[in-house]
Amino acid sequence: MFIQVIQGRTSAPAELRDRFEAWRDELAAGAAGWLGATVGVSADGEFIAVVRFESPGAAARNSERPEQGEWWAETERYFDGPVVFHDYPTTWTLGAGGSDAAGFVQVIQGHLADPDRARALSDEVSAYLAQARPEVIGGMVGVAADGHFTQTVYFSSEAEARAGERKMDGSAAADVAHLEEFRALTSDVTYLDLTEPGLMSS
Numbered sequence: 001m002f003i004q005v006i007q008g009r010t011s012a013p014a015e016l017r018d019r020f021e022a023w024r025d026e027l028a029a030g031a032a033g034w035l036g037a038t039v040g041v042s043a044d045g046e047f048i049a050v051v052r053f054e055s056p057g058a059a060a061r062n063s064e065r066p067e068q069g070e071w072w073a074e075t076e077r078y079f080d081g082p083v084v085f086h087d088y089p090t091t092w093t094l095g096a097g098g099s100d101a102a103g104f105v106q107v108i109q110g111h112l113a114d115p116d117r118a119r120a121l122s123d124e125v126s127a128y129l130a131q132a133r134p135e136v137i138g139g140m141v142g143v144a145a146d147g148h149f150t151q152t153v154y155f156s157s158e159a160e161a162r163a164g165e166r167k168m169d170g171s172a173a174a175d176v177a178h179l180e181e182f183r184a185l186t187s188d189v190t191y192l193d194l195t196e197p198g199l200m201s202s
Contacts, residue, residue, distance in 0.1 A: 001035065001052055001053070001054065001091045001093075001140075002052070002053045002054070002055050002056045002058070002059055002087075002088065002089060002091065003050060003051065003052055003053075003087075003088040003091050003140070003142035003150065004051045004053065004059050004085065004086070004087055004088070005048065005049065005050050005051070005084075005085070005086040005088070005142070005150050006048070006049040006051065006083060006084075006085055007046060007047060007048040007049070007083070007084050007086075008046075008047060008079040008080070008081060008082060008083040008084060009045050009046060009047070009079065009080045009081050010041060010045055010046075010047045010078055010079050010080055011045060011080055012078040013041035013045070013047060015078045016039075016041070016047050016075070016078045016079075017039060017040075017041075017198050019071070019074065019075040019078065020037065020039045020049060020075075020198060020200075021198065021200075022071075023071055023075075024037075024200045026071075027065075027067055027068065027071060028200075028202065030065065030067070031058075031062045031065075031068075032058060032061065032062075033053050033054035033055060033057070033058025033059075033061070033062070034051075034052075034053055034054075034058065034062060034202055035052040035053060035054060035201065035202055036051075036052045036098060036100075036199075036200050036201035036202055037049055037050065037051040037052065037198075037199075037200045038050045038098060038105055038152055038154075038194070038197055038198070038199055038200075039197070039198040039200075040105060040192075040194030040195075040196060040197040040198060041194070042192045042193055042194065043193065043195075045080075046192055047079070048107055048192055048194070050107065050140075050142075050150060050152050052098070052140075056087070056089055059087075086142070086144060086148060086150060087144065088142025088143055088144055088149070088150065089144075089145070090115060090119075090142070090143040090144075091140060091141065091142045091143070092119050092122055092140070092141055093122075093138065093139065093140045093141075094122055094125065094126045094129070094136075094138055094139035094140065094141065094151075094153070095126045095129065095130060095136065095137070095138040095139065096137060096138035097138045097139070097140050098138060098139070098140055098152065098154055098199075098201075099137040099138050099154045099199070100199040100200070100201055101137060101154075101156075101199075102137055102154035102155055102156065102197060102199060103155065103156055103157040103158065103197075104154075104155040104156075104157055104158035104161050104193070104194070104195060104197070105152060105153065105154055105155070105193075105194040105197040105199075106152075106153045106155070106161070106191060106192070106193055106194070107150060107151070107152050107153075107191070107192040107193075107194065108149075108150070108151040108152075108153065108189060108190070108191055108192075109148070109149065109150050109151075109189070109190050109191075109192070110148075110149060110186045110187055110188045110189035110190065111146075111147045111148055111149065111186065111187050111188050112143055112147045112148075112149050112185050112186055113147065113185045113186075113187065114185050115143045115147060115149070117181075117185060118141070118143075118149075118182055118185050119141075121178050121181060121182045122141070122182075124178035125178050125179050125182055128176065128178060128179060129179075132164075132167070132168070133164045133167075133168070135155050135156045135157070135160035135161055135163075135164050136153060136154070136155060136161075136164070137154040137155065137156060138153075138154050139151060139152055139153040139154060140152050149186075158193075158195055
């Protein structure tokens with residue numbers, strides 16, 4: 001799997017979401033290797049689209065399509081400033097991976113000091129979350145060559161996610177050791193909460 005992230009500030013979140021839904025309805029069928037996308041906007045106006053492809057080549061071929069260029073020329077008008085693109089050739093899933101059944105999505109971004117160790121910890125982290133945080137449906141991580149990462153976590157609902165966070169505050173240190181080690185590998189971390197995520201899959 002290859003992940004491409006598109007993000008920027010917007011004062012027109014509904015219009016941007018409509019543009020991505022139009023892409024799904026009108027262009028997705030011709031995008032060989034497109035797997036799905038998670039789109040949304042945070043409360044302070046940061047829009048993000050986490051797009052999944054089978055490979056970097058599939059993403060590149062999609063970008064080269066004339067109809068893709070036409071769609072983007074119209075879409076970028078709804079951003080208030082520069083649009084940032086992140087390409088992640090190194091990816092892995094947490095638990096069941098992404099899910100179109102999620103009612104709440106949290107996107108975590110930052111830098112990983114040791115991506116290989118973070119990936120090795122993922123099975124233990126997933127096993128712990130499956131037991132202690134049943135509201136976590138799954139997730140995925142994408143890492144760039146410079147260590148920048150985007151982690152997308154899918155929850156059944158925001159209310160259940162917040163309740164799970166409070167429950168973890170009382171967990172014994174031994175119970176969350178792998179999760180804490182994973183967190184220790186990260187820096188410059190930011191969070192985007194998508195309370196109304198747009199979830200698309202091929």
